[in-house]
Amino acid sequence: xxxxxxxxxxxxxxxxxxxxxxxxxxxxxxxxxxxxxxxxxxxxxxxxxxxxxxxxxxxxxxxxxxxxxxxxxxxxxxxxxxxxxxxxxxxxxxxxxxxxxxxxxxxxxxxxxxxxxxxxxxxxxxxxxxxxxxxxxxxxxxxxxxxxxxxxxxxxxxxxxxxxxxxxxxxxxxxx
Numbered sequence: 001x002x003x004x005x006x007x008x009x010x011x012x013x014x015x016x017x018x019x020x021x022x023x024x025x026x027x028x029x030x031x032x033x034x035x036x037x038x039x040x041x042x043x044x045x046x047x048x049x050x051x052x053x054x055x056x057x058x059x060x061x062x063x064x065x066x067x068x069x070x071x072x073x074x075x076x077x078x079x080x081x082x083x084x085x086x087x088x089x090x091x092x093x094x095x096x097x098x099x100x101x102x103x104x105x106x107x108x109x110x111x112x113x114x115x116x117x118x119x120x121x122x123x124x125x126x127x128x129x130x131x132x133x134x135x136x137x138x139x140x141x142x143x144x145x146x147x148x149x150x151x152x153x154x155x156x157x158x159x160x161x162x163x164x165x166x167x168x169x170x171x172x173x174x175x176x
Contacts, residue, residue, distance in 0.1 A: 021147040021163050025170035031133065031140040033172040038075035039067060042132060045083025058157055059084055062164035063129065070168070078134050085128040088149065094119050125149040127163050131171070143167035 027033075041060065049056060063082060064074070072080075095118045124146060131141040145167040150159050 021145045021166040023143065023145045023166045023170060025141065025143045025167070025173065027141040027173045028138070029175070033141075036079040036131075036133075036172075037072060038078045039072050039080040039082055039131075040075060040078040040134075042081040042083040042130075045081075045085070045130070049084055049086055051086055055156065055160070056084075058160040059127065059164060062161045063168070065161070066164055066168040070171070080140075081132040081134050081137075083130040083132065085130070086125060088123060088125045090121050090123060092119065092121050123149045123151075125163075127167065129164070129167050141171060141173065143170050 046056065046060070063084075125148075126144060126146040129143045130139055132138065133140050145163045147163065150156060
């Protein structure tokens with residue numbers, strides 16, 4: 001029974017670690033984040049992103065939703081310009097089940113065993129969201145989120161929303 005609980009806990013930890021988005025943010029300490037209330041997308045930045053147009057739309061809609069909840073509105077004369085950037089990589093995990101053993105069982109039946117390796121390759125992506133002061137054209141905040149990607153269309157909306165929400169949880173920065 002104890003073994004079953006340990007196995008269940010281990011599997012839960014693996015699933016939880018696979019579904020998480022790791023985030024980081026950096027910002028200009030001199031920026032006045034309270035003055036930013038409106039935004040628009042920096043078309044030249046968004047157009048450069050090398051992902052499908054459908055995924056771009058998913059990201060932009062998720063940003064719109066997250067910023068609306070924070071009290072922002074889109075504007076033709078914005079306070080902030082938003083640009084995005086993505087990159088994809090492969091995460092390779094190798095688990096070594098190595099070992100060479102010898103044991104004697106009931107009736108003196110010798111047993112020898114050898115270990116093996118298992119390799120798992122998972123596509124990972126990183127989404128950067130840049131906030132640029134529209135007046136000065138200087139980067140004032142950058143959020144980054146990394147995690148596994150899904151190719152399943154039905155799961156993409158939720159996964160992209162999770163990336164964007166986790167990244168924008170870091171905005172505005174809490175000044176110490």
